[in-house]
Structure formats: C-alpha cells, structure tokens
Amino acid sequence: QEDAFNLKYLASNERVEHIIKKTNYYGYSGDALKGLIFVxxxxxxxxxxxxxxxxxxxxxxxxxxDSIAYRTETIQ
Incomplete structure (x- = not known):
C-alpha cells in the first residue's frame, strides 16, 4: 500500500528528529514550546x-x- 508507506515516512523517526532539530535551531518565544503542525x-x-x-x-x-470545545481546551 502506497498510502501506508507514505504515512510511515511522514511520522518517521527521521522526520520527528528533523522537526525537533529545527525547533531547537530556530527557537521559540516564551517559556514553553507551543505550535501547530498541519498534516x-x-x-x-x-x-x-x-x-x-x-x-x-x-x-x-x-x-x-474533535469538538470545538475539546480543541479549545486542549490548545489552552
């Protein structure tokens, strides 16, 4: 299944490490890391x-x- 392969790559260790590496490189504002990743x-x-x-x-x-209430609560 091509879709299964693509999902495996999109959530792969390499991609996650790349996201973390770039977050650490570019930094973030405030006391805690907060962000959105659109997938x-x-x-x-x-x-x-x-x-x-x-x-x-x-x-x-x-x-x-997810309900709007749940999304709002989770983001807060």
Missing part, C-alpha cells in the same frame, strides 16, 4: 503527536472530528 490526514496527526510525546514534547493530534 494531511488524521492518522498522520495522531502518529506524529505520539512520536513527539515519546520524545518529551507534549503533543495531541486534533482533527475536525
């Missing part, structure tokens, strides 16, 4: 959030299926 699918959002969380960067995959 192409729900599954990618969940996988990427999981991979970042495993590396100590608290992350949640949010999608249009």
């Amino acid at each position: 192409s699918s729900r599954e990618e959002a969940y996988q990427l959030a999981n991979q970042l969380s495993k590396r100590g960067i608290s992350s949640v995959g949010l999608t249009g299926k």
